[in-house]
Amino acid sequence: MKMWGKRVLGILATASLALPLLAGCTASESKDNEQRVLRVATLWGNTDDSYFRQQFTDAFELTHPNITIEVVPAVEQGSMYGYGNTDEQQEVPDTMESIKKIMTGDNPVDVVVADTSTIRSLIQENMLKQLDPLMQEDKFDTSDIVPSVLEGIKDIGDQSIYALTPTFSSSALFYNKAIFQKAGVEPPTDNMTWDDIFNLATRVTSGEGKDHVFGFAFSTWQGGSPYYSMQQYYSALQLKIFDDKAEKMTVDSPQWEKVWSKISKLAIDKVTPKGDEQMDQSSGERYNPLQGDLFLSSKTAMALGDYSYINQLIDANKNADKMEGFTKVDWEVVTPPVHPEAPGIGGNIYLSNLMAINSSAQNPDDAWELIKYMNSEDWAKIKARSAYEMVSRKSFIKPKDGMDYNIQAFYTLKPIPPTNTNLDKMYQKMPNLWQVSDKGMEYFNQVLDNKKTPKEALAEWAAKGNEMLAKLKKDPKATFNP
Numbered sequence: 001m002k003m004w005g006k007r008v009l010g011i012l013a014t015a016s017l018a019l020p021l022l023a024g025c026t027a028s029e030s031k032d033n034e035q036r037v038l039r040v041a042t043l044w045g046n047t048d049d050s051y052f053r054q055q056f057t058d059a060f061e062l063t064h065p066n067i068t069i070e071v072v073p074a075v076e077q078g079s080m081y082g083y084g085n086t087d088e089q090q091e092v093p094d095t096m097e098s099i100k101k102i103m104t105g106d107n108p109v110d111v112v113v114a115d116t117s118t119i120r121s122l123i124q125e126n127m128l129k130q131l132d133p134l135m136q137e138d139k140f141d142t143s144d145i146v147p148s149v150l151e152g153i154k155d156i157g158d159q160s161i162y163a164l165t166p167t168f169s170s171s172a173l174f175y176n177k178a179i180f181q182k183a184g185v186e187p188p189t190d191n192m193t194w195d196d197i198f199n200l201a202t203r204v205t206s207g208e209g210k211d212h213v214f215g216f217a218f219s220t221w222q223g224g225s226p227y228y229s230m231q232q233y234y235s236a237l238q239l240k241i242f243d244d245k246a247e248k249m250t251v252d253s254p255q256w257e258k259v260w261s262k263i264s265k266l267a268i269d270k271v272t273p274k275g276d277e278q279m280d281q282s283s284g285e286r287y288n289p290l291q292g293d294l295f296l297s298s299k300t301a302m303a304l305g306d307y308s309y310i311n312q313l314i315d316a317n318k319n320a321d322k323m324e325g326f327t328k329v330d331w332e333v334v335t336p337p338v339h340p341e342a343p344g345i346g347g348n349i350y351l352s353n354l355m356a357i358n359s360s361a362q363n364p365d366d367a368w369e370l371i372k373y374m375n376s377e378d379w380a381k382i383k384a385r386s387a388y389e390m391v392s393r394k395s396f397i398k399p400k401d402g403m404d405y406n407i408q409a410f411y412t413l414k415p416i417p418p419t420n421t422n423l424d425k426m427y428q429k430m431p432n433l434w435q436v437s438d439k440g441m442e443y444f445n446q447v448l449d450n451k452k453t454p455k456e457a458l459a460e461w462a463a464k465g466n467e468m469l470a471k472l473k474k475d476p477k478a479t480f481n482p
Contacts, residue, residue, distance in 0.1 A: 036066060036363060038068070038069055038070070038367065038370060039070045039109040040069055040071055040110065040370070041072050041102055041103065041111065041113065041114075041358075043075065043115070044095075045076065046073070052071055056166070056353075057071075059373075059379060059382060063373070074095055074101075074102055075093040093428075095118070096121060103360060110357065110358055110361040112356045112357075113353055113354070113355050115351065119356055120156045123158075127360075128358065129357040129361070130160055130161070131164065131356075144377070144394060144395050146393075148412065148413060149392050151414050152415040153354070156354075165353050166375050166380070166391060167390065167391055168349055168389060169307060170307050170349045170390060171305060171348035171410070172304075172410045173302055173303075173334050173337065174220070174309070175332055175333070176295070176300075176331060185200060187200075188302065190334045194339060197337045198215075198216065201216035212270065213299060213300065213301060215272070215302065216301065218232055218233075218304055219294075220295040223292065225444070226267050226273070226275055227440065230259070232304060233262075237259075237339060237341065239256060246430065246436075247473060249462040249463075251458050251462050252458050256458050273294070290323065295331075297326075298329065307388070313329060313331055333405055333409045334406060344414055346414070346415075349411065355370070355374060379391075380396040384396035394411070431476075436469060439461060443457040
């Protein structure tokens with residue numbers, strides 16, 4: 001009997017020692033098996049969120065079966081139906097106020113997916129969690145993230161990291177090798193200045209009428225005034241049309257005069273498209289995939305194009321024998337031009353899918369788990385074949401179809417640092433503020449038609465713009481006649 005009692009005591013003692021271990025295992029397993037909801041905010045959305053899920057969260061849910069993603073749009077796109085179709089001035093949804101609303105209250109979202117302007121505004125209002133400590137704790141490796149993307153992220157957060165992006169979109173300068181060879185001119189190279197490119201463009205411009213070949217185009221597509229496309233030229237110079245309070249025009253300046261003089265002369269000299277050229281007509285009724293495409297139809301030696309344009313080039317060259325009169329384009333890419341005043345800054349990298357953690361997140365651990373996964377090598381491997389965006393991990397950025405072209409041209413330059421984060425808010429407060437910018441085209445076209453000098457046209461735009469801004473200050477909903 002005594003022996004049996006000792007055995008029971010021994011068993012009980014062993015069991016009592018094991019209890020903490022068992023409790024620990026149970027807590028851990030319970031956490032792993034507990035079904036949780038992670039709320040992810042987007043700026044815009046509707047009842048069908050399948051595209052967003054396919055792009056970003058499906059793979060995460062597959063590998064994290066205990067976490068369910070709930071997509072929460074800040075603004076329902078359905079709220080825009082009918083906007084602009086009535087005489088009554090309707091309120092444009094304020095995306096910033098809408099995103100802040102779903103980040104606060106009783107059931108705040110955990111993750112925010114947004115663009116640089118929105119993320120920067122949220123950082124300035126202390127509404128996002130800094131990621132640097134989490135990255136250090138988990139030894140999250142950033143060495144493989146495209147340097148220009150990482151630097152762009154740090155610029156948004158004053159050198160701290162508040163968001164990461166799994167993808168980015170970008171542009172580069174495409175050039176036609178055959179046109180340069182025929183002209184006996186050396187083709188462009190990486191890190192050339194705008195003046196370098198414009199000089200090359202002048203040298204390879206040739207022909208008259210339907211045989212005319214431009215040296216450079218701001219876009220691969222024909223048509224449209226250079227007034228809008230030249231923004232790619234001056235954006236890195238941080239030029240503004242009006243001040244940060246939208247009270248005074250800033251275009252009546254030597255810098256603006258230099259920009260308008262340069263771009264208008266190139267258009268007048270037919271080095272770049274002026275925008276009023278006759279569009280090519282396709283023969284008969286048959287669809288012509290080259291119609292309006294300046295680069296594919298070899299009507300320009302160089303053109304700025306985005307990453308997805310590579311697919312059009314590949315497809316057109318593969319099907320060259322099916323298109324009458326089409327010759328395969330022997331092409332290459334280099335970095336977009338830069339200004340000497342802003343070396344290394346190209347302005348053609350867009351970070352529109354930045355992922356950040358709400359400071360008031362109910363589920364911050366899972367939020368960080370999602371961001372980590374979305375920016376991991378595993379996810380980059382899955383999405384590296386995307387036709388439209390590039391993954392942020394450079395190890396997985398490869399030329400398409402086994403080709404050999406300068407893929408680094410798309411991500412070598414830094415994006416332009418954000419400046420006025422209040423601009424979106426002003427456009428929402430004053431729905432017709434865009435007309436002040438739009439008015440500039442009228443004056444720029446007068447320069448193109450040799451009716452005014454750039455200095456005269458800019459002075460008139462400044463005067464007219466100041467009138468419009470004064471009217472908007474008195475009445476933010478003011479309208480203007482065309």
